[in-house]
Amino acid sequence: MSKVTIRIPTPLRTMVNNADEIILEGNTVREVLEQLTSQFDALNASLFNEEQELRHFVNLFLAETNIKDLQGLDTKVNDGDVISIIPAVAGG
Amino acid sequence: MLKISTPCQSQLHSFITQGYPHETCGVLLGKQNNNTREILQITQAKNLNEEKPEVRYDLDPKDLLKADNLAKENGWEIIGIWHSHPDHPAKPSETDRQGAWSNWSYVIVSVTQQGIEDTRSWLLNGEEFIEEEII
Numbered sequence: 001m002s003k004v005t006i007r008i009p010t011p012l013r014t015m016v017n018n019a020d021e022i023i024l025e026g027n028t029v030r031e032v033l034e035q036l037t038s039q040f041d042a043l044n045a046s047l048f049n050e051e052q053e054l055r056h057f058v059n060l061f062l063a064e065t066n067i068k069d070l071q072g073l074d075t076k077v078n079d080g081d082v083i084s085i086i087p088a089v090a091g092g
Numbered sequence: 093m094l095k096i097s098t099p100c101q102s103q104l105h106s107f108i109t110q111g112y113p114h115e116t117c118g119v120l121l122g123k124q125n126n127n128t129r130e131i132l133q134i135t136q137a138k139n140l141n142e143e144k145p146e147v148r149y150d151l152d153p154k155d156l157l158k159a160d161n162l163a164k165e166n167g168w169e170i171i172g173i174w175h176s177h178p179d180h181p182a183k184p185s186e187t188d189r190q191g192a193w194s195n196w197s198y199v200i201v202s203v204t205q206q207g208i209e210d211t212r213s214w215l216l217n218g219e220e221f222i223e224e225e226i227i
């Protein structure tokens with residue numbers, strides 16, 4: 001399993017005891033996020049819908065690349081990778 | 093309370109007047125302690141909305157990631173988002189409310205052909221926006 005850093009955006013930090021980064025293990029983005037939501041239950045509903053698909057108002061970047069442009073949640077991760085949770089920002 | 097220095101405010105207003113009549117948007121970087129947030133840098137982001145760019149904005153997530161990296165390098169954090177309201181008051185719209193995240197300041201600037209009209213900041217409190225004092 002790879003050790004990966006997850007960067008938490010300000011609006012979601014209250015759900016993770018105000019941490020800005022959390023180090024977790026997994027082989028894919030999905031596995032790492034499952035670790036995250038199993039530790040911080042409240043985050044699950046913010047990140048995933050009932051089908052456990054990523055919500056459309058959340059983007060995940062592996063380093064500088066949106067995982068949509070890789071293999072989505074099945075994207076493999078390596079030791080030292082950084083996953084950033086980037087909220088979708090929109091308005092009128 | 094939101095502190096915006098004069099240089100940051102000028103930078104913000106210049107992004108906005110240059111972008112008129114389209115909505116422009118970007119990220120507020122700085123520091124926060126207790127009830128005061130201080131803006132130390134303002135970045136502009138791409139508005140990805142092509143359908144109605146004069147009344148809508150979709151901030152490019154890549155620009156938010158860049159701003160986040162810049163914040164981290166400088167020991168700051170993202171403290172909010174700014175966007176313009178071309179020819180409309182500096183008050184949040186229903187679309188703004190629906191898309192808002194808590195714990196961020198939303199700075200809205202009203203702009204017309206004549207220039208900047210008004211600059212206000214808003215915070216989500218539950219489901220509603222409340223105005224935050226700018227100093």
Ligand SMILES: [Zn+2]
Nearest residue numbers: 091092185188
């Ligand atoms: Zn707006």
